[in-house]
Amino acid sequence: MEEIRRIHRPGRREFLRDCVGADEPVLLTGLLDDWPAMGKWTPEFFEREGEGKRVRIEYGNVLQDTPRFSEWELGPYLRHIRGRTVSPGEPAPYLAYFDLFKYFPELRKDVDFSYWKGRIRIPIGWIGPSGSFTGLHYDIAPNLFAQFHGSKEFTFYPPGQSRYLYPGRKYDIGSVLSEVDSRRPDPVRFPLFGKARGVKTVVEAGQMLFTPAGWWHQVLGLETSISVSCFGFGIKDTLTRGLPGAFLHGLHGMGLYRKGNCACHMQKGAER
Ligand SMILES: [Zn+2]
Numbered sequence: 413m414e415e416i417r418r419i420h421r422p423g424r425r426e427f428l429r430d431c432v433g434a435d436e437p438v439l440l441t442g443l444l445d446d447w448p449a450m451g452k453w454t455p456e457f458f459e460r461e462g463e464g465k466r467v468r469i470e471y472g473n474v475l476q477d478t479p480r481f482s483e484w485e486l487g488p489y490l491r492h493i494r495g496r497t498v499s500p501g502e503p504a505p506y507l508a509y510f511d512l513f514k515y516f517p518e519l520r521k522d523v524d525f526s527y528w529k530g531r532i533r534i535p536i537g538w539i540g541p542s543g544s545f546t547g548l549h550y551d552i553a554p555n556l557f558a559q560f561h562g563s564k565e566f567t568f569y570p571p572g573q574s575r576y577l578y579p580g581r582k583y584d585i586g587s588v589l590s591e592v593d594s595r596r597p598d599p600v601r602f603p604l605f606g607k608a609r610g611v612k613t614v615v616e617a618g619q620m621l622f623t624p625a626g627w628w629h630q631v632l633g634l635e636t637s638i639s640v641s642c643f644g645f646g647i648k649d650t651l652t653r654g655l656p657g658a659f660l661h662g663l664h665g666m667g668l669y670r671k672g673n674c675a676c677h678m679q680k681g682a683e684r
Pocket residue numbers: 583664674675676677
């Protein structure tokens with residue numbers, strides 16, 4: 413695969429056939445034009461609406477590095493990151509894996525993930541500065557990602573390249589994490605990583621991206637960025653992966669499964 417396919421405003425049936433059925437990432441254009449979130453969900457909007465709301469910020473790439481978190485108020489966090497570029501090597505403060513609609517239930521009406529009609533939908537917000545980075549991993553359910561402000565660069569590797577990407581045992585909900593820090597790959601520990609061939613695509617504000625389950629990807633914020641991704645668990649996904657995943661996540665929360673080796677807890681204290 414040389415380039416990610418693009419489809420302009422597919423209908424639901426076309427989406428299910430040409431994206432979900434084709435089992436390949438696809439960039440979707442023209443769909444967000446009608447969403448109220450577009451143009452409304454700016455850093456200034458969340459800065460204003462976020463006063464007094466406390467959120468958990470992660471620092472750097474928690475998927476491959478030691479996870480670090482701290483609590484911020486959303487308003488001051490947005491003032492802190494607005495227009496800020498994080499230099500390479502500096503851990504970006506990132507409001508990742510954000511339970512946006514728990515904090516802002518009234519904003520549900522601004523988005524439309526009806527492509528996932530009949531599936532269990534799990535929406536997640538992402539707000540971060542240029543330089544925010546989510547390391548290499550794959551997810552257990554297909555995902556629809558909507559970019560409202562700024563842009564992000566995705567790098568994809570098909571499931572067939574798993575043997576070059578070192579799936580590890582570090583725990584994260586709904587994902588399998590690579591052991592490779594792809595921005596500083598260690599050729600001695602991970603000699604096969606050099607054979608992996610990724611495909612990059614930039615998702616601009618107003619565009620969506622479909623990611624199939626099992627496709628490896630990493631994500632870099634190119635500007636101050638606001639996005640929502642939404643997993644769509646079908647019946648089979650739910651039975652084979654969603655419910656077992658929820659069970660393991662419960663065990664993990666109780667310290668009974670992969671304790672001390674995860675992307676969601678600091679070594680001592682703070683819970684995601
Ligand atoms: Zn954890």
